[in-house]
Amino acid sequence: MPDLAGKTTSLASAGGAAAAKPAATVAAKTAARAPDDASPLLTRRAWMGLAWGTFSAASAAALAATGRFMFPNVLNEPPQQFKAGFPNEYGMGVDERWKEKFGIWLVRVPDDIEQHASGFYALFTICTHLGCTPNYLSAENKFKCPCHGSGYRVTGVNFEGPAPRPLERARVALADDGQILVDKSRKFQFELGQWKDPDSFLKA
């Protein structure tokens, strides 16, 4: 608080930081006061400044709280991590059992293009063009987006249509109980060289 020459009024202290400017004016006037000056310490103008400052600060806080209201603390969405069963429950190729609930294709390959090993990777079922969900066409062994025709190899690499980059991969690991753990909170993008990351692939 600015120095009010020991005469802190309750209004001035209630003003807080937002009232700093009018309060400073008061302080300047107080310093110049004659000892027998009986005029009010807080002029009408200063009081109005304090009042408007307080009101503006309260309004700004209410507005911020209203904005925060739009972001809930709890979401009823599927969890970002899930256990996908044991590796021996999967054959080679694309597995679609987690597509509906978690938006993930779990793919088992004998030899990955980046990892050069056999194992699993998890592909997000989100088209990199505009975010639709592609379909897996088993006869043509590719992913095909129904919205604008983007096509992806089973590896996730795009080869037709408007998609600008490959599908993203999620972290896959082996949980303590031996099940496959898919962690969607970590994404691996091919074009950034992230498919080489050991966390993006589960050797099996």
Add this chain to the structure above:
Amino acid sequence: MADTKIVAPQEGPGTRFWNWLTETQVWTSVFRHGRPDSDRNRVLVVLSNVFLHLHPVRLRKSGVKLRYTWCMGGLSFFLFLVLTFTGLLLMFYYRPTLEYAYTDIVGLREHVPLGIMREIHRWGAHAMVITVWLHMFRVFMTGSYKPPREFNWSVGVVMLVLTLLLSFTGYLLPWDQLAIWAITVGSNMARATPFLGYEGPGAQLLRLGDVPLIHAYDDARFALLGGSFVGEGALLRFYVLHCVGLPLGIAVLMAVHFWRIRKDGGISGPL
């Protein structure tokens, strides 16, 4: 202002009833002016009526020429009224939840008398987008965006955006495949909002150390969808925006828009 010469009508039962009616306390309490038998009273008819007073009391001949105004502004407003009324009726049957949204839309056609109510609303919405564009085109071609009308042009541009947002939010409500994916695609644009979208320019700058302040769960797209994908949160938010938020906003701007037409020298024409 010269008084127009009025020829007294023949006295008949109709005239006698009219004379009696306009002198009752009920009538005179509502209409605070005399019968519209003089220029002054005809002006008062407009000025003392809350619905009519946005109109000018006089306008120039070109203002009522269809080939000059195309009536596109008026048609847009008319369609807005139609959409408000039919939309209100649809709200009696439609529930914005994952379980009911689509079946309620089907039910509006199959289980409710006058099953074209939803189609009126949908086609009216398409028509309103078209008339708003044509209105803008006409205003541009007649140069009606020039001073002193530039503020009203700006108000109109905001209303154009609100019209498109109303169309966009309404598009999701049937909750069919077209709706879900159209909104998925459309709302992905919000990811690229500068600073406020987590894939937008500048968003990477907003971070505390290693912690990003703008991420997929607190950015502009999240605020729009109420979730990280188009789900129940998005359906409810779009419903509330479509039925309450956006119509209120556009109604306020319409009042400003119509009032400014009068204040800025009347409906289009040279000043």
